[in-house]
Amino acid sequence: MKVLIAGAGRLGTQIAQVLSAARNDVTLVERDDERLAELDDMPRVRVLAGDASEPGFLAGAGARAADVLIAATGRDEDNLVISLLAKRRFSVARVAARVNDAENTWLFDGRWGVDVAVPAATPLVSLIEEATGATDTVALLRLSKAGVEVIETAITEDSRAGGHTLGEIALPAGTVVATVVRDGQPTVPGPEIRLRPGDEILLVSHEATEQEIHAAFQ
Template sequence: MKALIAGAGRLGTQIAQVLSAAQNEVILVEQDDERLHEVSALPRVRLVAGDACDPALLEHAGGLTCDLIISTTGRDEDNLVISLIAKRQFDVGRVVARVNDAENAWLFDQRWGVDVAVPAATPLISLIEEATGATDTVALLRLSKAGVEVIETAITERSRAAGHLLGEIALPNGTVVATVVRNGRPTVPQPAMRLLPGDELLLVSHEATEQEIHAAFQ
């Protein structure tokens, strides 16, 4: 599957990480240069600088050949414009848009090209499931077609990984850390990140069991 994600914020980054880990072709569009730099370490994700509301930019990024376009910017008006371009101009099969202000939810429907509207207050895992379409990609935290599992583990005071650098943790084969959620904010994992009690990790694996992953951190 080829997916284009507009907006490299919390939701956009998480979806990009999960989809790329499942061997999908992922393009992430962001107009903030500082934010682009922050996510530059994302593996197997092509970054494009620019305004996704610009049809020419979207076309240049690959929108015409995408199976899925997801608009996750922090502005509802931008998400609606991007959705309309994706559906009406590019005829994308599945268009997903984030709803930042609940009062605007009524706008996010087929009239604006939106197939799936994702409320911003939805829990992280549910956001990823709903945005990508559980029946054809994540499938209730299990990417069964690709043989990939998405597993969560939390760091506590008693966890063996507490206080250690992420790069020091010996992960099972075929496993990557997709994100570390700290104080409610997801961050791009770096080897030099020191794991703290309260951290929540989202991992993707096509080989390890949930027990093996938990054992690496607990």
């Protein structure tokens, strides 16, 4: 799923991290250079500097190909303009917008291109569920809140796990394989799956460190 997020505040950044971890194609847009400089490294997220309320910039950011646009800036007027452009000019299938001031809620409807209006106080999990309509991806966020780490490792030509089945890999305690992504497609992680170079493995663990998990495969 291609997701375009306008606003790299705390909310927009968290949404980008969760959806990118769930293997969505995420672009995060922010016009404040100082805010951009404060962002932590997000290797799976395309971060662009610019104003999403400008049609030309929004087009360049990928609005025409987006499946979902989330307007998550701190200004309701900006979120409305971004939503209207996304729906009317770029025909984005699903548009969600954050409502910062409850008194403006009545504006956030189809007339402004908003499919889903989300009050600022709505929990992050609910916002992502409403915005994307995909509750399965939100499980990653729930896991992190429960103290469970989501860790990724990849099989290369040099990985000692290459050629072995998942059942032959000694995983650290409290660790399970969530999925094996092969040729861009997730597969059910049965013990009989034989790992090969190019495979990407998503694991969840409440005890092991990232280094311990990598050591099991590399």
